[in-house]
Structure formats: structure tokens, C-alpha cells
Amino acid sequence: MSRITQTMAALRAAQRKVLIPYLVAGDPDKGTTLGLMHALVAAGADIIELGIPFSDPSSDGTVIQQGAERALREGTTLHDVMDIVRQFRAHDAHTPIVLMGYLNPIEIMGYEAFASAAQAVGADGVLIVDMPAYECEELFDSVRPRGLDTVFLVAPTTTQARLASICASSTGYLYYVSLKGVTGAAITDKGDIKSKIEHLRTMTDLPVVVGFGIKDATSAVDMASISDGVIVGSALVDAISRLPRGGVATQDHLTAAVSVIASIRSAIDNIK
Amino acid sequence: MAERLTAHFGGAKIVLKREDLNHTGAHKINNTIGQALLAKFMGKPRIIAETGAGQHGVASATIAARLGLQCDVYMGAEDIQRQSANVYRMKLMGARVIAVESGSRTLKDALNEALRDWATNVDNTYYIIGTAAGPHPYPRMVRDFQSVIGREARQQSMEQFGRLPDALVACVGGGSNAIGLFHPFLHDAEVSMYGVEAGGDGLETGRHAAPLSAGRPGVLHGNRTYLMTDAAGQIMETHSVSAGLDYPGVGPEHSWLKDIGRVNYVAATDTEALEAFRYLCRMEGIIPALESSHAISYGCKLASQLPKDRIVVINLSGRGDKDIHTVAGIDGIHI
Numbered sequence: 001m002s003r004i005t006q007t008m009a010a011l012r013a014a015q016r017k018v019l020i021p022y023l024v025a026g027d028p029d030k031g032t033t034l035g036l037m038h039a040l041v042a043a044g045a046d047i048i049e050l051g052i053p054f055s056d057p058s059s060d061g062t063v064i065q066q067g068a069e070r071a072l073r074e075g076t077t078l079h080d081v082m083d084i085v086r087q088f089r090a091h092d093a094h095t096p097i098v099l100m101g102y103l104n105p106i107e108i109m110g111y112e113a114f115a116s117a118a119q120a121v122g123a124d125g126v127l128i129v130d131m132p133a134y135e136c137e138e139l140f141d142s143v144r145p146r147g148l149d150t151v152f153l154v155a156p157t158t159t160q161a162r163l164a165s166i167c168a169s170s171t172g173y174l175y176y177v178s179l180k181g182v183t184g185a186a187i188t189d190k191g192d193i194k195s196k197i198e199h200l201r202t203m204t205d206l207p208v209v210v211g212f213g214i215k216d217a218t219s220a221v222d223m224a225s226i227s228d229g230v231i232v233g234s235a236l237v238d239a240i241s242r243l244p245r246g247g248v249a250t251q252d253h254l255t256a257a258v259s260v261i262a263s264i265r266s267a268i269d270n271i272k
Numbered sequence: 273m274a275e276r277l278t279a280h281f282g283g284a285k286i287v288l289k290r291e292d293l294n295h296t297g298a299h300k301i302n303n304t305i306g307q308a309l310l311a312k313f314m315g316k317p318r319i320i321a322e323t324g325a326g327q328h329g330v331a332s333a334t335i336a337a338r339l340g341l342q343c344d345v346y347m348g349a350e351d352i353q354r355q356s357a358n359v360y361r362m363k364l365m366g367a368r369v370i371a372v373e374s375g376s377r378t379l380k381d382a383l384n385e386a387l388r389d390w391a392t393n394v395d396n397t398y399y400i401i402g403t404a405a406g407p408h409p410y411p412r413m414v415r416d417f418q419s420v421i422g423r424e425a426r427q428q429s430m431e432q433f434g435r436l437p438d439a440l441v442a443c444v445g446g447g448s449n450a451i452g453l454f455h456p457f458l459h460d461a462e463v464s465m466y467g468v469e470a471g472g473d474g475l476e477t478g479r480h481a482a483p484l485s486a487g488r489p490g491v492l493h494g495n496r497t498y499l500m501t502d503a504a505g506q507i508m509e510t511h512s513v514s515a516g517l518d519y520p521g522v523g524p525e526h527s528w529l530k531d532i533g534r535v536n537y538v539a540a541t542d543t544e545a546l547e548a549f550r551y552l553c554r555m556e557g558i559i560p561a562l563e564s565s566h567a568i569s570y571g572c573k574l575a576s577q578l579p580k581d582r583i584v585v586i587n588l589s590g591r592g593d594k595d596i597h598t599v600a601g602i603d604g605i606h607i
């Protein structure tokens with residue numbers, strides 16, 4: 001059983017919601033990312049989605065675009081992302097890491113090299129935003145034998161046929177995108193999300209986690225109460241954007257940056 | 273037929289396919305009419321477009337005005353500076369031009385921003401991609417709408433010369449005018465084809481926009497194709513005197529045509545394109561777009577090496593009125 005599946009099973013048994021923060025690797029620098037990841041776990045994160053910075057993040061809003069730009073200015077490469085995971089894993093054997101990003105850096109590294117590096121450093125899953133499930137056969141041949149989970153996005157506009165292909169290809173959890181748009185936008189139609197998730201439940205037993213547009217305790221409770229949990233990206237990356245650069249961030253800075261995650265943790269733990 | 277150009281180069285007959293004579297001054301309108309009619313058919317009241325040189329933006333704004341659709345055009349802040357006349361044309365026709373400040377502030381970033389808008393406003397918005405790239409079915413759809421270029425070239429060649437041409441030459445940025453010219457001839461083995469990329473300062477300098485000549489396969493904007501990508505998989509900035517060729521990818525069908533060897537992909541530098549721009553002005557009285565000048569440069573070189581009984585068709589994909597400020601600037605003249 002994968003680390004993600006174990007984590008999800010334990011949360012389900014305890015009737016708790018999963019909390020998954022997203023941050024961009026190398027934003028504002030590699031050392032600070034590592035410190036932030038440990039701070040996130042201390043703040044109550046169950047799984048961490050670690051963003052692979054890309055020059056053309058076409059599904060992301062301004063906040064995460066700028067996070068990627070900061071990381072790229074630091075020269076962060078996919079090899080550096082792997083190195084951050086390796087260092088994190090040396091001190092945390094428990095918290096699953098999902099590598100999230102766009103296809104081109106992985107394509108250029110090569111699927112085999114990517115999958116073997118991800119396994120070697122102790123990553124747990126892969127989420128490639130711009131890779132449709134039905135194009136993944138070759139990628140699966142590399143990542144599946146190495147025990148990496150494959151997470152996919154389901155959008156409000158996803159067709160039934162596409163949904164079936166995504167459910168068949170997903171392991172670990174399903175990432176339900178709460179809105180039509182990009183990361184950091186505002187959720188407008190809660191009723192529609194609820195009915196879409198209920199429909200997803202008829203197609204898969206995987207946990208359904210909601211992301212996009214969850215920016216505070218209120219929106220997190222709204223979404224977590226109709227799903228298995230929430231993913232929080234832009235609100236965290238926005239806080240990270242205010243950290244001091246150059247590896248001088250103190251523990252107090254890091255704790256302050258992840259305070260949005262701590263407050264969401266306590267809010268979703270109180271959902272009856 | 274370009275008689276003085278042909279006489280000057282002393283080889284094959286040089287024939288120009290005059291897409292510059294289209295309304296709005298380039299081949300771009302072939303595609304926007306098709307897609308805007310589709311938008312209308314689908315009941316979408318709003319269209320969006322990305323643009324580099326502004327030609328596709330102008331063509332989108334034009335058809336939007338004609339069909340009564342709302343039109344927003346994304347354009348890199350850098351390109352807005354160098355193509356101010358086209359920005360004003362779009363505004364005259366009622367379009368809103370939105371400056372894109374992210375990334376390299378050029379065409380690829382405008383495409384990213386248009387994709388973001390489309391994902392957000394998909395219920396009421398149709399996205400008209402201007403080139404034969406992007407996610408399926410755009411490459412195919414744009415090719416089919418632009419294939420009118422090749423069908424006409426074929427018919428005109430039969431009428432004027434009683435046979436097919438020996439060679440076709442077109443510039444390639446995203447590659448819509450080239451795929452439009454080439455596609456109806458792909459099964460005619462006797463017709464050779466040349467796609468001319470933007471060589472910028474020269475392929476050896478790395479400052480160019482020639483993914484087929486000097487890039488590698490990767491994935492961008494929903495398609496797998498030759499790209500300008502660095503060793504870490506980041507998309508590189510491109511360099512060309514012509515804003516319309518300043519794109520780090522290329523339509524995926526061109527990548528396939530390169531791999532199977534059906535089309536030869538070559539590059540013309542900024543200097544070569546500017547030289548071709550000048551001699552077309554002087555010898556034929558036609559001011560070509562800087563994009564098309566890349567095709568003219570290579571096409572004339574090719575014609576000079578072929579016997580006189582051969583026919584070389586060069587796609588004059590657009591007119592150069594939009595570029596006179598750029599060329600004057602290079603000459604040190606402020607107009």
C-alpha cells in the first residue's frame with residue numbers, strides 16, 4: 001500500500017479530512033522550501049503537493065505564476081526539486097509528497113529518469129496538469145512499477161467519457177477542480193460542486209479532494225464538508241511571496257507563512 | 273509571376289501566392305472567418321484571440337465586428353510596443369487589447385493568458401487560436417481553414433502554367449500559412465516543399481525562433497512538437513525581427529512532416545529577411561510582411577539554383593505596411 005493510500009486510509013478511519021498544501025519548489029529558494037515543508041507538516045498538512053516550476057504555467061493564476069518565476073530566477077531545475085524531496089525525506093518518513101507540474105520538464109528529463117529519481121528520493125505521486133489520462137500509457141510504464149501514484153485533475157467541464165478514463169487511470173486520490181478557471185480564482189457555484197462530487201462517488205472509491213479557490217478557513221470548510229478534503233495553493237504561495245529572500249527566513253517567518261494552513265486545519269477538524 | 277525578381281535571380285520562375293491581398297492584409301483572415309462562424313454556430317457571444325505581430329488580432333477583431341461578437345485580444349506587452357499600428361486597428365474595430373505582462377511578454381505568454389481566460393469563461397467564449405498549434409483540434413482546424421491557400425495555388429498553377437509547381441516555399445512561425453499552402457500538395461511527390469523559420473541573429477548564436485531547425489521535441493500548449501526548450505525543460509525566449517514568427521513552438525503537423533522528410537525546414541536570418549524585404553519592394557513594387565520576407569529570401573535563393581523551366585511558388589503571406597516602422601527604425605529613420 002502506497003504512503004498516500006495509507007495516509008488516506010488512516011484519515012478516513014479517524015473521520016478526518018485531508019489537508020494538502022501546494023507550494024512551488026525553489027520559491028523563494030531551495031533551503032526555504034525545505035523549511036516550509038517541515039513547517040507545513042507541523043501546521044497540520046497530511047500530504048504536500050510540491051510544484052515543479054515551469055516557464056509557461058497556463059493553468060495557474062498570477063500568484064502561482066509569480067511563485068514559479070521566483071523559483072526559476074533561482075535556477076531551480078527538476079533535479080533540484082528531487083533534491084529537496086530527498087532532504088525532506090531524510091527527516092520525515094511519513095508525509096507523502098506529490099510532484100505536481102507541467103509535462104515539458106518531465107518529457108525533457110525522460111520518463112524513466114524521472115520515475116527512477118522520484119522513487120529514489122522518496123516521492124510518492126505524480127500530477128501532471130497538461131497530460132490527459134489517455135496519453136499516459138508510456139508514463140505509467142515508468143511510474144507504476146516504482147510504486148508512484150498518479151493523480152489527475154477533474155474539472156467542472158470534464159465529460160463523462162473523459163471522467164471514466166481519469167477514474168481508471170487515477171490512484172491515491174482524485175483532484176476535483178472547484179471552478180472553471182485558473183488557480184487562485186473565486187469559487188462561485190457550491191451546489192454544482194456538491195452534485196459533481198456525488199456523481200464522482202458513483203464512479204470511484206478514491207478519496208475526492210477539492211482544490212482551486214480555497215483561500216481561508218471558511219472556503220475550506222465549505223469544500224471539505226462535501227468532499228474528503230482540500231488542497232490549498234495560492235493562499236500559501238501568496239504568504240510565501242512575502243518571505244525574506246536569500247535563505248534568511250527564520251522559524252518565526254516560516255510559521256507565519258504557513259499560518260493559513262494551521263487555521264484551515266483547525267477549521268476542518270471541527271466539521272461535524 | 274514575379275517577372276523582375278525571376279530575371280534578377282536568373283533561375284526558376286518565381287511565382288508569388290498573394291495572400292497579402294486579403295482583407296486585413298494577410299492569410300490570417302482565412303482562419304478567423306472559419307472559426308468565428310463556428311463560434312456563432314455554437315452560440316458564443318464572445319471571442320478571444322492571442323496575437324504576436326497583431327495580424328491575427330486584427331483579423332479576429334475584423335470578423336468580430338462583422339458578426340457582432342465581443343472580442344478581446346491578448347498581446348504581449350513587448351509586442352504592443354513594436355506593433356502599435358495594429359493595436360490601434362483592433363481598437364478601431366471595437367476589440368479590447370489586453371497587455372500580457374507575464375513571462376517573456378510575447379506571443380507564447382499571450383497564448384497562455386488566452387488559455388486562462390478561456391478556461392474561466394468557456395461558457396460564453398470561443399477561443400480563436402491564430403496558428404496551427406495548440407491543443408487538438410486546433411492544429412487540424414486551422415490547417416483546414418488555411419488550406420484554401422494551397423487549393424488556390426494549385427488551381428492557379430494549373431491555369432497559368434498547365435502543371436503543378438516544382439517547389440513551394442513558406443515562412444514558418446506557428447506554421448499556419450505554410451501548412452495551408454503545403455497540405456493540398458502533400459501527395460504530389462514531384463512538388464518539393466520548404467518551410468523557412470526565423471533564424472534571428474543566426475542559428476549558431478542561439479538567438480532565433482527556429483525550433484524545427486535547432487530545437488527538440490517537447491510539449492507546450494497542449495501539443496507535442498519541436499520546441500525551443502532548455503536542458504531543464506523550460507521554454508526559451510525567442511528572437512526574430514518579425515513579431516509574427518516569435519514563437520518557441522511550431523504546429524505539430526510540421527514536426528511530423530519534418531520527421532518523415534516530406535518538407536525541408538530551413539532558416540533565414542533577420543539580415544536575410546530584411547534584404548529580401550527591400551528587393552521585393554524595389555523590384556516588384558510590393559511591400560511584404562517581415563514574416564513573408566523570410567520565405568522570399570529562401571525562395572529566391574532556391575530559384576537561383578534551379579533551371580529556368582522550373583516553377584517556385586513563394587507564399588506572400590502578408591503585406592508589410594505594419595512593419596515599415598520597424599524597418600525605418602533599423603535604417604535609423606523615425607517616421
